[in-house]
Amino acid sequence: MGLFVMPSLGADMEVGKLVEWLVGPGSAVKRGDIVAVVETQKGAIEIEIFEPGTVVELLAEPDQVLPVGAPLARIRAPGEFDVKSSPAVGPPMAKLPVPDTLPQLLAQAAPSRPVPAPTAARAAGGPKPSSPAARQRAAEAGLDLTTVEGSGPGGAVLLSDVERCLAVTPSPAAPMRAATASKGKPGIDMVEMRKAIAAAMSRAKREIPHYYLSHEVDLQRASDWMGAQNAIRAPGARLLMGALFVKATAHALAKVPELNGRNENGIFTASERVNAGLAIAMRGGGLIAPAIMEADQSSLDQVMDAMRGLVVRTRAGRLRNAELTLGTITVSSMGESGVDALLGVIYPPQVALVGFGAPRVRPMIVDGTLVPHVAVTATLAADHRVSDGRRGALLLTEIERRLQEPETL
Amino acid sequence: MSPATLRAAFIEELTTVAPDIDPAMVGDDDNLQSDLGLDSMDFLNLITALHKRFALPIPEADYPQLATTALAVGYLSTAVRSGS
Numbered sequence: 001m002g003l004f005v006m007p008s009l010g011a012d013m014e015v016g017k018l019v020e021w022l023v024g025p026g027s028a029v030k031r032g033d034i035v036a037v038v039e040t041q042k043g044a045i046e047i048e049i050f051e052p053g054t055v056v057e058l059l060a061e062p063d064q065v066l067p068v069g070a071p072l073a074r075i076r077a078p079g080e081f082d083v084k085s086s087p088a089v090g091p092p093m094a095k096l097p098v099p100d101t102l103p104q105l106l107a108q109a110a111p112s113r114p115v116p117a118p119t120a121a122r123a124a125g126g127p128k129p130s131s132p133a134a135r136q137r138a139a140e141a142g143l144d145l146t147t148v149e150g151s152g153p154g155g156a157v158l159l160s161d162v163e164r165c166l167a168v169t170p171s172p173a174a175p176m177r178a179a180t181a182s183k184g185k186p187g188i189d190m191v192e193m194r195k196a197i198a199a200a201m202s203r204a205k206r207e208i209p210h211y212y213l214s215h216e217v218d219l220q221r222a223s224d225w226m227g228a229q230n231a232i233r234a235p236g237a238r239l240l241m242g243a244l245f246v247k248a249t250a251h252a253l254a255k256v257p258e259l260n261g262r263n264e265n266g267i268f269t270a271s272e273r274v275n276a277g278l279a280i281a282m283r284g285g286g287l288i289a290p291a292i293m294e295a296d297q298s299s300l301d302q303v304m305d306a307m308r309g310l311v312v313r314t315r316a317g318r319l320r321n322a323e324l325t326l327g328t329i330t331v332s333s334m335g336e337s338g339v340d341a342l343l344g345v346i347y348p349p350q351v352a353l354v355g356f357g358a359p360r361v362r363p364m365i366v367d368g369t370l371v372p373h374v375a376v377t378a379t380l381a382a383d384h385r386v387s388d389g390r391r392g393a394l395l396l397t398e399i400e401r402r403l404q405e406p407e408t409l
Numbered sequence: 410m411s412p413a414t415l416r417a418a419f420i421e422e423l424t425t426v427a428p429d430i431d432p433a434m435v436g437d438d439d440n441l442q443s444d445l446g447l448d449s450m451d452f453l454n455l456i457t458a459l460h461k462r463f464a465l466p467i468p469e470a471d472y473p474q475l476a477t478t479a480l481a482v483g484y485l486s487t488a489v490r491s492g493s
Contacts, residue, residue, distance in 0.1 A: 311454070315428055
């Protein structure tokens, strides 16, 4: 009999709030199934299960705030007997004596309201995705999200759906909106997100002796190639330079494996696969860096699709735990507008961050001639406990080389 | 299609791509990227959604003509009319 527990979704996470179950007692689960949604400082995260089996009993209820490691469900492994029918076996699986709410840890600006009785129906009805903004607004107004029809991707309930529903059925809590709306953008609690970033970045700067390298990379060929590709592609298949950066970085890491992996308890373990964390800026501040899994094994188009998916699901508050915990390096790209260079802070326990400034036309000397070329400044922030500048430089020059052959990415 | 219908459709696609944006707060002349905070992926997703909804090619060269809601409604209205 296995226990499914509240996972740690990063070094900075202490508690999570169970938002909903996507399975119920009797559900068969296999490795990789999404079984629950947990709200953290980084928004709502879909939780995958890694052991196959059958759900015997749910040990936690939606809206409970639970510490990392707290049991959430009992899972019977395939072939195992159902010990539920023989109560003498094993210690009683009582629910942990945890508080229902830890407002200081998972703050909602609005006071909590009684939430309609959860679960069986919701679990049986399957996933009902919703955006963080929609959830917050619904919670403020005491509205049961399951009663709201979603118009977002996959039927996701969006803020506008909640607003529409509230406009039809006015709630006594409506006047509260003015107070909460004025504190900033709707959605993820900014105070909590800032705390999470502060914890991770302070740890990085305290523990990791960073060194920094910078290199100007000619992007004219890559830019021309991508422009020609995009001209013959429908919008849904178009590429962004960020995907080329990720792919070039993933290729280049094969030459410098000591920059790809995790440094935990003073021991560095290189990763065979490149799970490239993609720094995604949140509107209103804050950022999340979910990983593009196995970017080294994926084609450029697959990486682009994965990036699209990550951005869409970050905005909708639907990331998965593996994406938040299994990154082996971070790629941070300024996008089309911004400044020339970005010097990053490593996301522990990773050991490197590759930064790309905003590409722009610069005076370049090519074969002795001054020409205007699109160029980008690529930077590396790396952990000096694990690598040295000479090896770091090899990564940036290899990224440069790969970007000169965009058709081979 | 009237400009008001096009605007409503545009705002609907915009807030699907960016669910944290309050439709009521979108000004016609707000720049989608610098004012509303869309990144290049959000913008591409919006273009993709408009492409599907209106069956328009929307080449990259036209992106500047969709930089604000007002510009986009003008662009869509011309393109939809000439396409039909």
